[in-house]
Amino acid sequence: MGLDIRLPIGLMFTVLGPVLIVTGFVDETPISVYTGLAMALFGGLMLAFGVRGQRRSSISGGEVEGSER
Amino acid sequence: MNDLQVQLHAVDWAVIIIYFAFVLGIGFALKKHMKSSEDFLMSGHSLPSWVTGLAFLSANLGALEVMGMAGNGYKYGLLTAHFYWIGAVPAMIFVGIFMMPFYYGSRARSVPEYLKLRFDEKTRGLNAFSFAVLTVLMSGINMYAMALVIKVMLGWSFTFSICVSAVVVLVYTYLGGLTSSIYNEVLQFFLIVFGFAPLAIVGVARAGGWSGIAARLAGTPGMTRIWSSVAHPADNPMGIEVFGLVIGLGFVLSFGYWCTDFLVVQRALASKDMASAQRTPLIAAVPKALFPFLVVVPGLAAAALALKLPEGNYDYTLPLLLRMFYPSGMLGLGVAALLASFMSGMAGNVTAFNTVWTFDIYQAYLKKGATDAQLLRMGKRATLFGVLTSIFAAYLCRSFNSLMDYMQLLFGFFNAPIFATFLLGMFWKRATGHGAFIGLASGIAAGVAHHLLRLNGVLHYSSDMAAAFYGAIVSFSTCFVITVLVSFLTRPRPEAELRGLVYLLTERPKSVAQWYLRPESLALIVIVLVVVLNVYFF
Numbered sequence: 001m002g003l004d005i006r007l008p009i010g011l012m013f014t015v016l017g018p019v020l021i022v023t024g025f026v027d028e029t030p031i032s033v034y035t036g037l038a039m040a041l042f043g044g045l046m047l048a049f050g051v052r053g054q055r056r057s058s059i060s061g062g063e064v065e066g067s068e069r
Numbered sequence: 070m071n072d073l074q075v076q077l078h079a080v081d082w083a084v085i086i087i088y089f090a091f092v093l094g095i096g097f098a099l100k101k102h103m104k105s106s107e108d109f110l111m112s113g114h115s116l117p118s119w120v121t122g123l124a125f126l127s128a129n130l131g132a133l134e135v136m137g138m139a140g141n142g143y144k145y146g147l148l149t150a151h152f153y154w155i156g157a158v159p160a161m162i163f164v165g166i167f168m169m170p171f172y173y174g175s176r177a178r179s180v181p182e183y184l185k186l187r188f189d190e191k192t193r194g195l196n197a198f199s200f201a202v203l204t205v206l207m208s209g210i211n212m213y214a215m216a217l218v219i220k221v222m223l224g225w226s227f228t229f230s231i232c233v234s235a236v237v238v239l240v241y242t243y244l245g246g247l248t249s250s251i252y253n254e255v256l257q258f259f260l261i262v263f264g265f266a267p268l269a270i271v272g273v274a275r276a277g278g279w280s281g282i283a284a285r286l287a288g289t290p291g292m293t294r295i296w297s298s299v300a301h302p303a304d305n306p307m308g309i310e311v312f313g314l315v316i317g318l319g320f321v322l323s324f325g326y327w328c329t330d331f332l333v334v335q336r337a338l339a340s341k342d343m344a345s346a347q348r349t350p351l352i353a354a355v356p357k358a359l360f361p362f363l364v365v366v367p368g369l370a371a372a373a374l375a376l377k378l379p380e381g382n383y384d385y386t387l388p389l390l391l392r393m394f395y396p397s398g399m400l401g402l403g404v405a406a407l408l409a410s411f412m413s414g415m416a417g418n419v420t421a422f423n424t425v426w427t428f429d430i431y432q433a434y435l436k437k438g439a440t441d442a443q444l445l446r447m448g449k450r451a452t453l454f455g456v457l458t459s460i461f462a463a464y465l466c467r468s469f470n471s472l473m474d475y476m477q478l479l480f481g482f483f484n485a486p487i488f489a490t491f492l493l494g495m496f497w498k499r500a501t502g503h504g505a506f507i508g509l510a511s512g513i514a515a516g517v518a519h520h521l522l523r524l525n526g527v528l529h530y531s532s533d534m535a536a537a538f539y540g541a542i543v544s545f546s547t548c549f550v551i552t553v554l555v556s557f558l559t560r561p562r563p564e565a566e567l568r569g570l571v572y573l574l575t576e577r578p579k580s581v582a583q584w585y586l587r588p589e590s591l592a593l594i595v596i597v598l599v600v601v602l603n604v605y606f607f
Contacts, residue, residue, distance in 0.1 A: 003098045005120060005252045009259060012091045016084060016402070023080050023398035032398045035267050042259070 004057075006050030013043025072379040073221045075392050081401030088405040089237060091256065092412070096241030096249045106444035109246035110424045111178060112339035116248070120255055121345065122352025125336040127254035130261060131207075131414020132215040132407070135364055139390075140383030142361075142368020145307045146292030147606060149368070150361040151314055154295070156323035158599045161354040162592045164328040165347050169337060170578050171495050173346040175569050178338070180331040181429040187494045187570045189502030190433070195509060196487065197429035200331060201422055203480050205455050208418035209462020214384070215411035216463065221379070222388050222404070231463055234408065238416050239456045243449060247339060247424070250416040254336075257409035258356075264406025265363050265387075271394045272370030285373040292372065296607045308532025317538025321545040322481070325488035332421040343578045347588035354595045358602060415459065423451035478520065485541035486512025486548035493552050498564060498571045504556030512548025519543045 017040025024032030077085075103109045141149040177183035181200065185193035216230035225233075241249045276282045283293045291298030291305035298305040299314055309318075327333060327350070337349035368386045371378075376393070379385050391403040427448045432439050439447070490509050493500040519540045522528045530536040568574050580587050 002102060002115075003095070003252070005095075005255055008091055008095055008098075008252075009256050012087065012256065013259070013263075015087055019080065019083060019087075020398050020402065023396075027396055027398070029396040029399070031267055031271060031394075032396060035263065035399060035402070039263050042263075 004050045004053050006046045006053065010043045010045070010047030010050055013039045014047060015043075017041070017043055072377075073385060073388050073392055074224055075222055075400055075404075077223065077401060077404070078397040080398045081404065084398065084401030085405050085408070088260065088409070092237060092253055093240055095252050095256070096244035099245030099249045099252070102248070103244070103246050103445075106427065106441050106448055108248070109445055109448045110420075110427060112246070112248040112251060114339065115341050116251060116339045116345075118340055118345035118348040118352055120251060121336045121340045121349040123258045123356070124251040124254040124339075125333050125349050126353040126357055127258040127261075127413045128250075128332055128336055128417030129414070130258070130410045131211040131417075132218070132411040133211055134414065135261070135265075135407070135410040136214070136218065136384045136387050138361075138364040139368040139371075139387040140385075142365035143372045143378070143386045144368075144383050145305075146286065146289065146369055146372065147295055147361070147365065148291050148298075148305055148307045149365045150295055150602075150606065151318060152323075153357055153361050154599050154603050155315060155319040157327055158354045158358050158595060159319065160323040160327035161350040161357065162595055163324060164334070164337075165350040165354075165588055166592050167572070168328055168491070168495060169347045169350070170343065170575065171570060171572075172334060173338060173340070173343050174575065174578065178428045179425050180329060180334055181425060183570075184490070184494070184505070185429075185433075187567070188500075188505040192490070192502055192505045192509065193429060193433070195506060197425050197433070199483050201425050201430060203483060204332065204418045204422045204425070205458040206462045207480060208415050208422070208455065208459035210466055211411060211414045211418070212459050212463040213466040215407070218384070218388055218407065221385070222392070227467065231460055234412060234415070235456050235460055238412050238419065239453065242416050242419055242423075242456075243452050246448070246452075247335070247420045250420040251336060251339060253416060254413045257413040260402075260409045261406045262356075262363065264402045264409070265367065267399065268387075268390055268394060268403065269363055269366045269370070272367045272374075272390060275394070276370045276373040282369060282373040285375075286369075292369065294606060295603065302531035302535060307534055308530075309535045309538065313535050313538040313542075317542050321485050321488060321541040322538065325484040325486075325541070325545070329487045329491050330484065331425060332417050335421050335424060344580075344586065344588065347578070348586070348591060351588055351591040351595055355598065358595065358599050419452060419455040419459065422455040423448050426451040426455075481537060481541065482513050482516040482520075482544065485516060485544040489545050489548035489552060493549065493556075494571070496572045497553075497556075498567055498574060499556055499561050500552060501556045501559045501561050503559040504552040504554075507555045508548045508550075508552025511551040512544045515547035516540055516544035 017036045020032045020036030020039065024030065024036055107113050138149060172183055175183055175186050177186055181193045181197035184196050212231055212234065215234065216227050219225050219230040220227055241253055273279060276285060286292040289306060299309060299311050302308045302310050337346045340346040340349055367390050371386050371390055376389060378389060391400060395403050427444055431447050432444060486509055489512060490505050494505060523536055530539060564574055584590050
């Protein structure tokens with residue numbers, strides 16, 4: 001039960017990252033592109049870990065690293 | 070338009086709104102799991118150590134911390150890193166290895182409750198009441214500081230800034246309790262990192278890299294080195310020397326805060342087991358050791374670039390850098406990171422307050438036989454009350470500008486002596502409840518007396534910071550000595566009652582199997598990291 005915090009964190013950064021990447025390309029501001037890329041990559045990793053944790057939890061019925069017990 | 074006001078574009082607003090949506094969403098998602106007072110106030114002792122570790126760090130990242138440290142970076146340069154490398158990090162190692170087994174092992178629900186178990190009711194009462202009052206006041210100070218910055222940056226009115234931030238924090242802490250606060254602190258931690266790291270990189274690049282900064286600031290000793298200029302107070306911009314720095318800041322003030330303040334200790338108590346609780350401050354210590362690069366270095370870069378601060382106010386360093394270096398989109402991220410730092414600090418204060426109020430004041434004094442449903446209800450009401458009181462304190466600060474300084478001063482009076490009380494309580498079985506209470510009261514009084522003597526010109530220091538460090542030493546020493554003296558004159562509790570509460574009478578917690586998960590291994594890694602940083606920037 002509970003919420004795996006990696007999922008909302010991952011989701012937020014995978015949403016915010018592309019927003020910054022697009023803005024950076026449109027405005028030609030490399031700092032936005034690089035930051036957006038880093039955020040999207042981080043968000044993707046968190047999402048992947050979160051989804052894997054959820055799957056493990058549903059198989060074992062046990063607790064997930066990153067969520068409430 | 071003032072020097073700091075920024076023009077947010079649609080993309081900036083989008084970033085800020087997305088952030089708020091996730092913050093509130095976490096609160097709503099956790100609402101259904103808040104079934105008991107333990108769920109609401111203690112996260113059901115269920116969280117993994119990486120989550121509690123980042124929350125341990127993030128709860129301290131209030132507006133004053135983030136903006137204040139960037140301002141200190143401008144004013145004092147890399148000397149500010151002492152707050153981390155000789156202050157916070159060693160204290161985190163100490164609390165993780167030596168103190169957490171007693172906090173977590175005693176099953177105390179709060180720091181004041183540990184004092185009751187170890188000493189007596191009156192010592193708990195003194196700590197609980199002072200902590201409750203000072204915590205909501207500090208939350209209000211954070212709120213006030215943030216509202217000021219939002220006002221000058223975005224042009225929002227003071228009242229609107231306060232209302233938006235207070236409502237958001239209230240909603241997610243009221244719905245999801247401590248878990249929501251901790252989860253949001255983790256999310257906010259990452260947002261703060263992504264929001265400010267590019268600023269540090271751009272700032273350093275604009276100043277010509279690290280060598281460029283060193284060359285530009287070569288005329289002010291101590292700006293890019295941390296130990297080479299502290300032999301004498303006149304040699305560095307902080308006006309401090311080694312003894313005051315190591316004992317006052319490193320030992321007394323930092324240990325007093327990181328080892329005894331329930332705001333941070335509460336995050337560790339939410340851990341799922343003893344090993345996780347011990348790992349919590351040790352995990353937090355790693356990013357803490359690296360935080361000077363995130364918040365101090367931008368201030369240092371601003372100093373190297375000789376940027377003109379509006380009104381000469383060092384607290385405006387970070388907002389000024391955001392305005393100068395961040396384009397659309399990034400500006401929204403930077404503002405969201407500022408809001409995140411404020412809200413994580415405020416939520417941390419509110420959740421610590423509601424727990425101490427519910428367990429250490431309501432259940433201890435007002436309704437001793439309270440049922441769990443009543444405790445849960447009171448916890449939620451205390452959350453609301455904490456936020457409202459914070460708003461009241463913010464308006465007080467607005468009406469009486471000097472009140473903010475007084476409140477922070479008052480906070481310092483309590484933090485330094487309480488560490489002596491815990492040190493003796495945990496490591497000396499002869500310490501008694503009367504000794505602790507009288508020692509603590511004497512330590513606070515000594516801190517106040519020291520301050521008054523300085524105000525009246527009896528005591529002289531080279532800087533306000535030096536005075537604060539030495540005031541802490543006086544306060545701590547008084548508490549320590551008086552506690553020892555009174556303890557020798559009063560009867561100690563039987564040893565059987567102190568098992569699990571005092572070091573020599575308690576079994577060491579069993580080590581976990583994997584060496585890399587053991588608290589001692591983590592502590593060693595952190596020690597090596599902080600030694601390397603101290604040596605490299607000597």
